[in-house]
Amino acid sequence: MLSIAWIILVSSSLCSSLDNGLARTPPMGWLSWERFRCNTDCVNDPDNCISEQLFQTMTDIVVADGYASVGYEYINIDDCWLEKHRAHDGKLVADRKRFPNGMKALSDYIHSRGLKFGIYEDYGNYTCAGYPGIIGYEEKDADLFAEWNVDYVKLDGCYALPYDMDRGYTNFGRLLNATGKQMVYSCSWPVYQIYAGIQPNYSSIQSHCNLWRNYDDIQDSWASVENIIDYYGNNQDLIAPNAGPGHWNDPDMLIIGNFGLSYEQAKTQFAIWSILAAPLLMSVDLRTIRPQFKHILQNRKIIAVDQDPLGIQGRRIYKHKGIEIWSRPIGPLYQNFYSYAIAFVNRRTDGTPSDISVTLKELGLVNFSGYRVEDLYENVDYGVLYPNTKIKVKVNPSGVVMLKGEVQFPVEL
Ligand code: GLA
Numbered sequence: 001m002l003s004i005a006w007i008i009l010v011s012s013s014l015c016s017s018l019d020n021g022l023a024r025t026p027p028m029g030w031l032s033w034e035r036f037r038c039n040t041d042c043v044n045d046p047d048n049c050i051s052e053q054l055f056q057t058m059t060d061i062v063v064a065d066g067y068a069s070v071g072y073e074y075i076n077i078d079d080c081w082l083e084k085h086r087a088h089d090g091k092l093v094a095d096r097k098r099f100p101n102g103m104k105a106l107s108d109y110i111h112s113r114g115l116k117f118g119i120y121e122d123y124g125n126y127t128c129a130g131y132p133g134i135i136g137y138e139e140k141d142a143d144l145f146a147e148w149n150v151d152y153v154k155l156d157g158c159y160a161l162p163y164d165m166d167r168g169y170t171n172f173g174r175l176l177n178a179t180g181k182q183m184v185y186s187c188s189w190p191v192y193q194i195y196a197g198i199q200p201n202y203s204s205i206q207s208h209c210n211l212w213r214n215y216d217d218i219q220d221s222w223a224s225v226e227n228i229i230d231y232y233g234n235n236q237d238l239i240a241p242n243a244g245p246g247h248w249n250d251p252d253m254l255i256i257g258n259f260g261l262s263y264e265q266a267k268t269q270f271a272i273w274s275i276l277a278a279p280l281l282m283s284v285d286l287r288t289i290r291p292q293f294k295h296i297l298q299n300r301k302i303i304a305v306d307q308d309p310l311g312i313q314g315r316r317i318y319k320h321k322g323i324e325i326w327s328r329p330i331g332p333l334y335q336n337f338y339s340y341a342i343a344f345v346n347r348r349t350d351g352t353p354s355d356i357s358v359t360l361k362e363l364g365l366v367n368f369s370g371y372r373v374e375d376l377y378e379n380v381d382y383g384v385l386y387p388n389t390k391i392k393v394k395v396n397p398s399g400v401v402m403l404k405g406e407v408q409f410p411v412e413l
Contacts, residue, residue, distance in 0.1 A: 018173050018177065018185060018207060018208045018209065018210065019177075020177060020183070020185070020210070021182065021246075022182055022183075022184045022210055022246070023184050023210040023211065023245075023246055023247070023248065024245045024311075025245070025306075025307040025309065026248045026277055026279045026280060026307065027073075027152065027184055027211065027248075027279045027280075028072045028073060028279070028280040028281070028303075028306075029062075029073055029074025029075060029076055029115075029118065029152075029280075029281055029282070030058050030062060030067075030072060030074070030075055030076065030281065030282050030283070031118070031154075031253055031282070031283050032050060032054070032058075032076070032077060032078045032283065033078035033253065034217075034218055034219075034220065034255055034258070034283035035220075035258055035283045035284055035285055036048060036050060036283075036285075038050065038079055038080040038129045039080075040095070042097065042098055049098060050077070050080045050081060050095075050098060051099065052098065052099045052100070052101060052105070052109075055077060055106055055110070056106070056110075058286055059075050059109065059110050059113050059115055060113065061286040061287065062113075062115060062286065063113050063114065063115065065294070066298055067282075067286070067297070068114065068115065070298045070300055070303055071280075071303055071307065072280070072282065073115055073116050074115070074116045074117070074118045074151065074152050074184075075116070075117060075118065076117075076118030076119070076120070076152060076154065077118065077119050078120045079127050079128055079129040079131065080095075080129050080131065081094055081095060081098075081103075081120065082094060082095060082127070082132060083095050083096065083131075084131060084132070085132065086132055086137070090137055090140055091140060091144055092132060092137075092144060103148045104147070104148045104149070107148050107149045107150065111149065116151035116152060117148075117150055117151050117152070118150070118151060118152030118153070118184070118186075119145060119154070120153075120156065121133065121134050121153065121154075121156070122134065122155065122156040122157065122158055122159065123135065123156070123160050123165065123168050123169060123172060123188075123189075124156075124157060124160030125160070126158060126159040127156060127158060127159075128156055128159075133158075133159060134155070134172065135160070135168075138171065138172050138175055139175050142172065142175035142178070142179055143179055145176070145179070145181075146179035146180065146181035150183055151182075151183060151184065152184040152186065153185055153186065154186040155169065155172060155185070155186065155187055155188065156188045157188040157189065157192035160192070162193045163196075165189045165193060166201060166204060169187050169189045169205075169208060169209065170204065170208045173187075173208045184210045184211070185208070185209050185210050185211075186209065186210065186211045186212070186213075186250065187205065187208070187209035187211070187212040187213070188213045189209065189212055190202070190212050190213065190214050191212075191213045191214055191215060194214070194215075202238070202239075202242045203242075206242045206243075206244075206247040209247065210247060210248065211247070211248040211249070211250045211279050212248075212250055213250050213252065214231070214235075214239060214249055214250070214251070215228060215231045215232075215251065215252075216228065216252075217252060218251075218252035218253055218255055219255075219260075220255055220258050220259055220260035220261075221260040221261075222260060222262070222265045222398060224255075225255070225261065225265065225268070226347065228251050228252065229272055229345075231251075232249070232251055232272075232276055232316075233316035233319065233324070233326075236316060239313075240313040240315055241313075243276075243311065243312070244311045244312070245309070245311040248277055248279060248311075248313075249276065249278065249313065250278060250279050251273065253282070253283040254270065254273060254281060254283065254297065255269065255284070256269055256270060256282070256284060256296055257282075257284035257289040257293035258283075258284055258285075262398065263292055263293070263296075264396050264397070264398050264399030264400070265398045265399070266293055266296050267296055267377060267400050267402075268345055268398060268399060268400040270296050270297070270299065270302055271302060271326075271345075271376075271377075272326060272343060272345070272400075273306065274302045274303070274305040274306035274328075274341065275305070275313075275314035275326045275327070275328045276313055276314060277306065277308070277311060277312070277313040277314070277328070278306065280303070280306055284297075299376065299377065301374075301376040302376050302377075302402065305330060305341040305376070308328075308331060308341075310329065310330060310331050310333075310338075312328065312330070312338075314328025314329070314341065315327060315328075317364070321348070322346065322347040322349075323344070323345070323346060323347070323348070323354060323356055323395075324344075324347060325342065325343070325344055325345075325356070325358070326342070326345065327340055327342050327343075327363060327364065328340065328341045328342075330404075332407060333407065334367060334407045334408070334409050337407045338407065339371070339404065339405060339406045339407045340364070340365060340371075340405045341402065341403070341404050342363060342402070342403045342405065343400050343401070343402045344356050344393050344395050344401045344402075345399075345400050346395035346397055346398065346399055346400070347398065348397060349397060349398075351397050352397070353394040353397070353399075354397075355392060355393070356392070356393050356401075357391070357392045358390065358391060359388055359389060359391075360385055360386065360387050360388070360389055360391065360405065361387040363405075365405050366387050367387070367407050368386070368387065368410075369407075369409060369410045370384040370386045370387075370408045371384065371386075371406055371407055371408060372384050372385075372405070372406045372408060373391070373403055373404070373405050373406075374403065374404055374406075375402070376404055377400075377401070377402055384408055391403075
């Protein structure tokens with residue numbers, strides 16, 4: 001009897017957790033919110049309103065301008081795509097003027113270009129911008145998303161009870177899985193609980209969501225990026241261990257190429273997001289992005305750090321007088337020695353570059369056979385360096401130097 005009860009328990013717990021095989025590395029794509037917000041005025045601002053045209057245009061550019069070939073694959077709608085009311089049969093309806101061909105047609109368009117389609121909803125009575133939420137219609141909405149061939153669902157948490165989220169978010173994840181269509185599941189479950197003073201149950205969150213927001217919305221400023229960097233650094237003991245293949249912390253979108261970040265600051269956001277094993281969701285107008293910012297977003301070496309298959313989230317290992325060092329263990333491995341991505345960040349405002357000198361050993365790179373060290377932005381190869389080698393980098397104000405140390409194997413005699 002006991003063993004039967006145990007088997008039932010084990011199998012039911014397996015069924016209830018998310019095992020969709022998706023997001024083995026952090027998702028990459030484009031998301032409308034930070035840049036295009038809830039602009040619904042297609043009469044006066046047809047090129048920038050939330051409409052099928054905007055998403056089709058971004059799809060075309062992601063493919064044509066090389067973003068898809070470096071790994072960006074999801075085209076994700078955020079809030080404000082809906083009609084204010086459901087249809088008589090209870091189904092969600094996309095805004096009829098702004099999405100005249102409906103969501104299935106947009107989904108088909110994105111898929112026909114070889115990309116994937118993401119949508120936004122909210123586990124509450126309303127979305128954050130006041131459109132219908134999923135509460136009371138969970139099964140219907142999950143089925144509709146499957147019918148539309150959705151690949152990615154961001155489920156926000158406005159107008160919902162944070163105490164109810166442990167149950168509600170897991171339930172919706174189960175309903176998504178039950179459709180048989182695999183969808184990446186992006187949750188806002190922890191951030192709303194943290195705001196409500198509830199300690200999130202990260203072990204449950206990581207087994208039910210592919211990614212989740214922990215902290216504030218990103219805004220178009222360096223102050224906002226710094227604030228997020230500090231949150232992830234200050235809370236890393238709680239947050240970092242929850243990341244791994246299939247389940248990621250989400251520090252929010254990349255704002256590179258917009259109005260608020262300088263070139264140096266944009267490089268810093270990209271470097272730190274890759275150390276954090278963050279989803280890389282660009283929110284920028286790809287029609288007008290300046291080449292230097294596009295270049296950052298398409299830096300294959302830094303993308304490879306972000307997408308490292310081991311999926312270990314990095315940490316801030318040093319912080320003193322405005323200088324920070326962030327480090328992430330990555331492959332290849334030699335015995336129990338990892339390779340590392342290292343970001344040296346200058347948060348100081350005295351307008352001249354700061355020198356940082358440190359031995360590899362002090363950074364935790366202690367393999368006697370050494371590490372091949374290269375600069376991931378400057379394409380400089382420093383050759384093989386050893387634990388006692390001192391490296392010296394010059395870091396611009398609000399900028400970053402990012403290195404990779406690839407572990408070396410002993411030479412066979
Ligand atoms: C919340 C989310 C944002 C965005 C908006 C949309 O603030 O955190 O990412 O989705 O809602 O209204």
